[in-house]
Amino acid sequence: MPDQTADRTDLRGDCARCFGLCCVALPFAASADFAIDKQAGEPCPNLREDHRCGIHARLRDAGFSGCTVYDCFGAGQKVSQVTFGGQDWRAGPPERARRMFDVFPVVRQLHELLLYLSEALTLPPARPLGDDLRRMLEATEELTRRAPQQLAELDVAAHRREVDELLLRTSELVRAGARGRGKDRRGADLMGARLKGADLRGANLRGACLIAADLTRADLRAADMIGADLRDADLGDADLTGAFFLTQPQVDAARGTAGTRLPDSVARPGHWTAQV
Template identity: 75%
Template sequence: MSDQTDDRLDGARLRGDCADCFGLCCVALPFAASADFALDKPAGKPCPNLRDDHRCGIHTGLRQKGFTGCTVYDCFGAGQKVSQITFGGQDWRTGPAGQARQMFEVFPVVRQLHELLWYLTEALALPAARPLTAGLREALRKTEQLTLLPPDELVALDVGAHRRDVDVLLLRTSELARAGTRGKKKDRRGADLVGARLKGADLRGATLRGAWLIAADLTGADLRGADLIGADLRDANLTDADLTGAFFLTQPQLDAARGSAGTRLPASLVRPAHWTARS
């Protein structure tokens, strides 16, 4: 794969396209009755809301009917990759015996790899990460090659080991990107900040990797240049917060949070439709 191809691994290819997917997230993944889901569903069993055409029967009313978890999920393009490339457009409903089970096992593996593609692509776009360009491009090339493995090899893949290798590069990228932020930079990696009162907090250049920010009040917080990889932002209040230049923030994280028209976002992300319209 050429470097030019590597640099274009973004946009539509790394976002879910339900039109080219056989509803894999609605079948392969399990969920439990909770604030996010209205009922229990084991892995491999179709959601009762999944129609025969692989579309959601309650798509426009998911939040109102207790399926908020569905509205904040994105496969990073893994669904269409598995459906159209790995299995060559063969529907799990009509495919050979055993293929459906294999497809459901492959999907979460490719989803993890596609999430890594998203992070690596973003890292390559950060000017501060230029010293790591060669390593990042090689990791991107290798990750893309892994997504193209045959189904049996994908099922057997130690994706955790690959994630750990990539994370070394992403951590170094974070250090370089945050070094340009003046002043003391907070290190809140993995911190328990559930429900924390962080209104107006200065979190410029902070590392919030894997932090638990569930229902945290980040109203008006300054998160410019912060590393948010893996941060749990479910129901976090980002009203009027400044996320300009924040990196390794994904659309699913943003969709799980609350915000406003005054919340400033990285250019690569879109304002969730359910956010309030206050300015």
């Protein structure tokens, strides 16, 4: 079968091949991230008839910064073009639209797991788990190709627990060789924490709340970042070389500088300051 650990462009959102599902299926509440309230299944008022965002170029200024840090990991085009065979929710019966909106968040979760599994297969210390990781990747891929009814009934939480157990074993192998290993901050409440210059090499930061934390010049090399909330965290001049399970939305939600060192798996956000 083809190499599923290569450049996974299918795990990146492609709005041109999607029917604006994230702008309809998902709810949001008026907050610092969204200017208005919107119910699940209700089209965002900024969504145009061609499924493009009418204020895409000025989302942050318009109060929709939450949209700028969201990624469906390719679930939008999968549901639009594969699960529903290119059938537009606008043109079909209401029940089809509702089913698309129900299925979209399920596939989004599965695609996120595919992203982590694909990355795990590229990490040299995790080679002993290679066969298990490939089997889990293939099983997850198979789930994403199921029919709408099957996807709607899928116990995605149970599958996620299976994958998470394997990713935990991967994390332990990767962090075993990192100096400073032993800092277990899994699920820790570090909102606004002063971690300037902190040695977090090989730390377990899975699910940690790092909202608005000061991580300037922190050493985050080889840290497990899966699920860490980095909204408004200051990563100025921090070193995230080799940090793993770090996604683009996490980085986009943080603040950084030209001196911030990032793993190759993510791109430097365009809105970050150019100051060194």
